[in-house]
Amino acid sequence: MTFSLAIVGRPNVGKSTLFNRLVGKRLALVDDQPGVTRDLREGEGKLGDLRFTVIDTAGLEEATDESLQGRMRRLTERAVDMADVCLFMIDARVGVTPADQVFAEILRKRADHVILAANKGEGAAADAGVLEAYGLGLGEPIRLSAEHGEGLPELYATLQPLADAFAERAEAEAPEIETEVGEDDPDAPRVPTVQKPMQIAVVGRPNAGKSTLINKILGEDRLLTGPEAGITRDSISLRMDWGGTPVRIFDTAGMRKKAKVQEKLEKLSVSDGLRAVKFAEIVIVLLDAAIPFEQQDLRIADLAEREGRAVVIAVNKWDLEDEKSEKLRELKDSFERLLPQLRGAPLITVSARTGRGLDRLQAAVMKAYDVWNRRVTTAQLNRWLIGMMESHPPPAPQGKRIKLRYMTQAKTRPPGFVVMCSHPDKLPESYARYLVNGLRTTFDMPGTPIRLYFRGQGDKNPYKGRREKNAGALKKHLGKKKG
Template sequence: MSFTVVLVGRPNVGKSTLFNRLAGKKLALVDDTPGVTRDWRSAPAHVGGLSFTVVDTAGLEDVTDDSLEARMRRQTEQALARADVALFIIDARAGITPLDRHFANLLRRGKTPVLLVANKTEGKASQPGMFESYELGLGDPIPLSAEHGEGMADLVEALLPYAPSEDEEKAEEVDDGFDPSIPIGDQPEPEEDRSKPIQIAIVGRPNVGKSTLLNSLLGEERVLTGPEAGMTRDAIAVDWEWRDRRFKLVDTAGMRRRARVDEKVEKLAVADSLRVIRMANVVVLVVDAAAILDKQDLTIARLVISEGRALVIAVNKWDTVDDRAMALRQVEDKLEAALGYIKGVKVVTISALKGHKLDTLLDGVLETYTVWNRRIPTAQLNRWIEGVLDHHPPPLVEGRRVKIRYVTQVKSRPPTFALFVNKPLDLPESYQRYLTGHLRESFDMPGVPVRLLLRKGKNPYAED
């Protein structure tokens, strides 16, 4: 992106609504409840021929202690310092508040250029607030309605002076191979392209250390952490590099059992986490060493596998465990009982707070990602199926043998195979599970989903 635009303002003035409008999709959670957004998040924006990075932030609060609101404000100030221009958003219908005046004074003294945006200007009720906004000393307000998309042309015109010239854009232009218009999990897959980031979703129950893990990997306080459960609400995506590999790390909200989720904002946050899982390449399930793989952990793990994502389990707070051998046996037993059909899920013990074994975790992520991308030549698959049929042919159905003619891999991510059978409906599920497990073992594909599709047809390579 050519330049960065940050959205700031007090809570509930429409920053996240404008963020979604500029990004062209519903990425940030939006609700009437003040303070829904807590961490800053960014996305590419393309409006009126102008391309830039837009950053959504938490609502500004006039607090400087160690409370949650003060930590949210420090996160916003961090995003503001990195931006090329700030949009200070006010609610024109509510008029100018003392908090608006306070932060307008702070923004005027800062180094980042500021444009004043009067949101919610649809209808006559906004006119008094528009006139009041001149007293903030930030110039003419830009009237718009983020919810209805009105006034976007005026906003683009105001941002034009901050866009780099064509010569500057050409000098900075680098073809990194990543197309942000394509959904995260749907990048082209025939050959692994190292220029494209590996999408890693960090998921788990509330308060297991997901945000602490993200901060430890990045080496900075990128997202809020603290003893309060449910700190993260929006899924926060961060681009990152490690050992010459590009990653997109996504921190998600904690996922409790559905019966315990009653607040509307938490429901929105969990739905956002599910969206991230569906678009990820590798999902790191963070579990607490004090309650390893409880029922909800296993529910999340099964969801990840059912979505076809690669799974790595990070046992956090390992430094607090006394009997580590017993804890590891407990992990193995629970995985065998609940996920026995997915052999070899990578389990890494870490301490996110102290930064212990994070390299080991990332090595496990790369190994699992490589398996998830694996492609097996058709010739090898058909030699394999011949050996399987010689040693363990399909059972008889009504006195007749089901004939397996040929097998090929139709896609990777996850590895998916088409089995051509004369009577697909007659091949028992138990034999299909046997073939899937044998495939996984024979071609060394531990810890990832392997899918087997039954097709009716003849071997296209066989002569008539």
């Protein structure tokens, strides 16, 4: 990445549509109603041979107070300060509005490089708006259509000289870095790197404090927060170094019960959050200490387990609790009773507001990642399997005892094991749970999803008939010799 490009402008001028086109994916939510985007979203932009970081911002509002719109404006202004280049978009069909003129003045004072773009510029209806854009005093406007991809060659031509200048500056300032040896070794331990960081998704119900928690982990107010429920709409991913480990952390929209989700935009937000869970490796399920383990919390945790993700339960707003020891005992009892499929998963109490408990949360996440990647040797597994059968033999449905012959680990992330046995279809679920719980205890794999597969070999003896076959072949060979 040679430079960063922030797309700014009034609400509903097409910023997220252009963002999606530049990154080549539908990462940002797009809808006809204004104000869909609220947080800063970053992506890897591509335009011809140019590679850069593109930042989608909330629509610039004229509010400057502590309201939601005022906080969104401050976040966008921060993106303007961070970015190397600002792409200021107006709606060519609406023309230049008083708000556009105010924001153009802000950009002239705060941004080093500003590119003016008149979006929705297809057709004759946009001609007047494009001409009006000259009056903003930001140079010649680029006539764009983010929806249809028109005007991108002109944008490329404008960005090219700036990209060359930024690349030369970065090359002059970059220190020499020694190349690491052995990064591509397939047998090396799986360790998060800058190129492939640990993927963490923070999920939960609305207003549980997900964005506040991530801001505290980052050490800066990077995500929009506030007392209003449902502020976050997109699943925002941020890269950071968490205690020396490169991570990519996803902030997701609050997930309400499906029956309560009626608006199209909220449906898009929830589906975006579900997609983040599927891409994550570790899922932090954030609960509100005042109302923990409600039905929706259980559904979210169960979804993460079914997707095979390592799960860490974090109980937020712990600083507001008075009877902490009694409350913690109730939480642990509820956890064991309501989520038996996550037996042994860490339950950490935190305060996103004060930052207390974040060191324990980090330690729990790192251990969960280690367990999720754990591999057990075949020799260890088969010695363990013999001991488990001696302690509790498999059942004998209809008088035929099920024989467990052999076991091996087929995969990690999450750990998956295959047991070769007779009559796998008749093995009861209770015995499978017995084996899974034994694996957790013996090989220290608490909380992580464990997949156990039973495969049948029948009663076939691979050596059966070998002697008769060899004897027949020998007779045939001797008969040929006599002849």
